[in-house]
Every structure is written in structure tokens, then in C-alpha cells.
Amino acid sequence: MDFLPVSLNITGKKILIVGGGGVAFQKLQTLRKFTSAIALLAPVFSDEIIKSGFKRIKKEYSPKYLKGFFLVYACTDDKKLNARIKKDADKKRLLVNVADDPANCDFISSAIYKKGSMVVAVSSGGKNVKKTVEWRNGIKDYLNDHMPK
The missing domain is CATH 3.30.160 (Double Stranded RNA Binding Domain)
Structure with missing residues (x-):
């Protein structure tokens, strides 16, 4: 795998984090340094995510929730679900990061x-x-x- 280090222009673009636990919170902590246009999707959220004040969509994952987003982070503890998120996002030509699985990422976070x-x-x-x-x-x-x- 070869990854090109780039800086993406995310002005006016929304980011979706699918997941509500520790890994999702870690991604949120990094992303919030660059934008507030972040939403999180999960049926349950950790206390840290709830306290963060970011938009939360308390639902099970469905591809319909990808609409309108530029970047997607698949941060669930379910490898099959993360693979499904990647497949669905690929169909919509969205950039996807699958947490802890660089081989299935369009980009990785430095x-x-x-x-x-x-x-x-x-x-x-x-x-x-x-x-x-x-x-x-x-x-x-x-x-x-x-x-x-």
C-alpha cells in the first residue's frame, strides 16, 4: 500500500463518523481541530461523544446516511459492518477511512x-x-x- 500525504480542503464539506465508542471519539478529537462540520452515527454513544456537543444520529447504519458527506470514517467494532460501510461509500464515490484496517482505506489519518x-x-x-x-x-x-x- 502506498499512501500519498495530502492536505484536503474541507471548507464547507461534512464528515461522517460511523461509530459511537472509543475509536470514533479518537477520530473526533483529531477532526475537531480542523472543522466543526462533523456528525456521528451509531445506535449508542459513549459519554465522551455525548459531552462533545457534536451532531449525533442515534440510528443503526444505513447507506442513506452517507448522503451529503465528503469523508466517511468507519469506526465500529464490527468488521463486517465496516466493510459494508466502505462498499456503500465506494458506490457513492466518497473517501473512506476504515479504522484499524489500512488495506481497506482510501486514506489514512496521520x-x-x-x-x-x-x-x-x-x-x-x-x-x-x-x-x-x-x-x-x-x-x-x-x-x-x-x-x-
């Missing part, structure tokens, strides 16, 4: 450090998430110690 308008993104192409996070944290620490505020 480990990101954002300060103001500056963004540093580190990726291992989905091969070593732990090392990616370590590198991101090292870069973050270095920048915080050596760059002007």
Missing part, C-alpha cells in the same frame, strides 16, 4: 500536531502506529522547545 495554522503530520502508511505517534510527540516536543511562540 499522527498530527497542530499549532495555530501550522500542521505537522507523521505517517508510517499504517504499518507502525506506535512509532508514528512517538515521532509526532518527539517533533512536538522539539518544536515547543525550539520554535518561537
